[in-house]
Amino acid sequence: MNRRTVLPEGSLDATDRAILNALQDGFPLSPRPFDEAAEPLGLAGAELIARLARLREVGATTRFGPFFDAAAMGGAFCLCAMAVPEADFEAVVTKVNAHDEVAHNYARDHALNMWFVLATDTPEGIDRTAAEIERETGLEVLMFPKLEEFFIGFRVQA
Amino acid sequence: MNEVADRVPETLDPVDRRIVTATQAGLPLVPAPYAEIGRWLGLTEAEVIARMEAMQARGVIRRIAVAPNHYALGMTANGMSVWDVDDARASALGQRVGALPYVTHCYLRPRARPMWPYNLFAMLHGSTREEVEAKRQDVAALLGDACAASDILYSTRILKKTGLRLRDGD
Incomplete structure (x- = not known):
């Protein structure tokens, strides 16, 4: 999906928005980080993974992972x-x-x-x-x- | 500009460098992503985590996070706001401007007088040009009498945009 396209109204639900807001600040460096990050959002790790995959698929995110200082x-x-x-x-x-x-x-x-x-x-x-x-x-x-x-x-x- | 690296990072040892190369496109979406990266590289999960922790402590990794596509989320307007801020107060004020939720890429840079009196740069994002202008007024209020002049530059065209990528070890 083109990065320069605005998502149609209703593409994201409240849980998607909560994920985007929470995971902008950081993500754990631990053996089961999705389980850990999902818990305060009231989700299971598998559901967080599925939603992150979809957010990437529809173009709501550009990247998920480490950001390096060149x-x-x-x-x-x-x-x-x-x-x-x-x-x-x-x-x-x-x-x-x-x-x-x-x-x-x-x-x-x-x-x-x-x-x-x-x-x-x-x-x-x-x-x-x-x-x-x-x-x-x-x-x-x-x-x-x-x-x-x-x-x-x-x-x-x- | 953000963040993903270009060029040869000579300060990284070969193993760190392979971790950077393996993860610069993103973390694998599997329950144990660091174990998965270890499998790709012949490292244990504990080694991957320890090395990434060390890189984070050294500032090579700034953070591990999701980057929202602000354009897709409706933030389609952005302008490079620039400010001539009293040098004695610029650092403290820059900190506060950088903390505003609609600001990215907030830097102190040298002036180039007479053409360019501005030393504080802050990219402002909004859903419309009007919203960006309103935010610019908020920043002006925050800077108050420490700011002698300001401007905002909108991009009219992208002339080049390369995906910055670390070259794989050579």
């Missing part, structure tokens, strides 16, 4: 932005996206109209890639590395 594993990331003249926009998109290090790239409604994330093996890879993009496009790449993260988790009120 930086803690040795990678480097940096948010970057450029002010691209409208006339050159498509050509610059092609040049920027040709770099494997560009993980995602969004057009935004601002003078800085192109925002992309660089992901590299090493911190030096960030500077090198940004410099290559500047050379290829003749445009300045502004770099916005994260200085501090306020990571509380995204609690959708499902």
Whole structure:
């Protein structure tokens, strides 16, 4: 199912919503984690498994499992932005996206109209890639590395 | 941006790395998922749990959880709100903004004056553009006189979006 589709009204019942709300915060690392997580929801482990399978099937979830911190594993990331003249926009998109290090790239409604994330093996890879993009496009790449993260988790009120 | 890794994690030992590779698409939906992962990798359930606990303690695993598809759940509007917040108060205020239930990806970043005076970035989510704008007003109220200027950038087009994946051991 396409991630960019809104579920029809009535796709989720109260139990589905309770599962989504509860399991956004965490899931046990124990031998029978589904039984453990199901209990406060008034469910059996097998029913929680069946519902999680269905929630994935209908596209209500994008992922269930461990979330990794790439930086803690040795990678480097940096948010970057450029002010691209409208006339050159498509050509610059092609040049920027040709770099494997560009993980995602969004057009935004601002003078800085192109925002992309660089992901590299090493911190030096960030500077090198940004410099290559500047050379290829003749445009300045502004770099916005994260200085501090306020990571509380995204609690959708499902 | 979230979280699943790209690139070679040289700081992981080979066994941790195999656990990361085996679980980055998700946990198996079976009653004893860690025993199942152990079967795939030739490890005991206790080893898998102990190694994942250690990775969680080191911050390699941030959490084990479900990620709702906020778009599917009706949160179809989002904007990157940006704020010029007094440096002395930015860290404490960022903490409070990041804790708001409709905020994701809340970071302090360097300014790039004169073009870019903003140091606090917070992605705001809502079911409509109007709802996002209302939430922006709430954040502005929270920041109060610590904030000198703000803006919000809506994405007009996705130009590239790769599924970030850790390469299998090479």
